[in-house]
Amino acid sequence: MQTSPPRLSLTQLLICGAAIVTLSMGIRHGFGLWLQPITQAKDWSRETFAFAIAIQNLSWGVAGIFAGMVADRFGAFKVIVLGAALYALGLVGMAHANTPLLFTLSTGVLIGVAQAGTTYAVVYGVIGRNVSADKRSWAMGITAAAGSFGQFLMVPTEGFLISHFGWQEALSLLGFAALLMAPLAWGLREPGFAGSAPPPREQTIVQALREAFKYPSFQLLMAGYFVCGFQVVFIGVHMPSYLRDKGLSPQVASYALALIGLFNVFGTYAAGVLGQKIPKKNILAFIYLARAVTISVFLIAPLSPTSVYVFSSVMGLLWLSTIPPTNATVAQIFGVAHLSMLGGFVFFSHQIGSFLGVWLGGYLYDKTGSYDIVWYIAIALGVMAALVNLPVKEAAIARPARPAPATA
Known part of the structure; x- marks a missing residue:
């Protein structure tokens, strides 16, 4: 008789998973601080920088599918x-790229693929396999809150590094920090994957994909997540420049x-807890x-520093709080x-939205000056996503019963 592999300790899982997401998401949330230093030093347009970040988000989405597999x-x-x-490697390349093509390859492709392997889809897979359903949304909320704390911790740190050491x-210093994720990954080494044979699964990859993409609720979750990507990446990358264009100091953007990161610690945790009690939809x-209302x-x-701080605090409560209920709903419908x-795949839809949000921000700014x-x-997209x-439908999908194996 085949027994299920032992599960990871919940404390170990949350500490290591949260630390990895803190580093990975914390670093990326500060990329908007580099828009003006890099474009001014290289004499590039904002669209050049925005396009590289857009490719980063798209690469993250595409690679995330295969990283998940x-x-x-x-x-x-x-x-x-x-x-x-x-x-x-991507961060070092971002620092030393001399042409838009090299900048896009390092900042866009390399870092995008790296994020696919170090953020939510991969870490949430470990949580889903090792945390029972009655605590899963809460555990995902804890991990998402860690990503938000990473933003709160890392963005001012990155602003400090830029002002004291140069962009x-x-x-390069952030590149060394990224390497810390490798030893932390040891804490997510699941016993069931230590040998040559992985845990058994009822469905093949093709069967799982066919089932999901035919299910309307999966399609609706993807549509909503598209909007999430558009909004948060546009704001995260372009708001520092938007505020400077309006005459506010760079410190206002950093704060x-x-x-956003600080208040999203509370927002994502609350979303994870509420996901155990009320419908996630x-x-x-x-x-x-x-x-939509807040924007x-x-x-x-x-516009004033006070209005910016109020806006950032409210948006922080809503920032990554979509992640726990979205992923917990996928697990609830299709299993782990x-x-x-x-x-x-759901996150790929998010990243298509991210691509359009960050690229359109740069493109339309260059065309209209606004x-x-x-x-x-x-x-408008926020209203659409709400609808x-x-x-x-959050209930577990009904699957036909499989015949029991014949016994001698």
């Missing part, structure tokens, strides 16, 4: 170690991004609608055997 098949440990190495040296609909008020109100892969059109698009999440 590999992690589901061979475990997360090897995927995270490789991702940490690519992250460090190139700051990127604003840090406040209602949580998601509320988050997207509240984002609208921010644009209408007179292919969770990293299916989470990777970010106004992209802000309006973000508001498409309401019909989601």
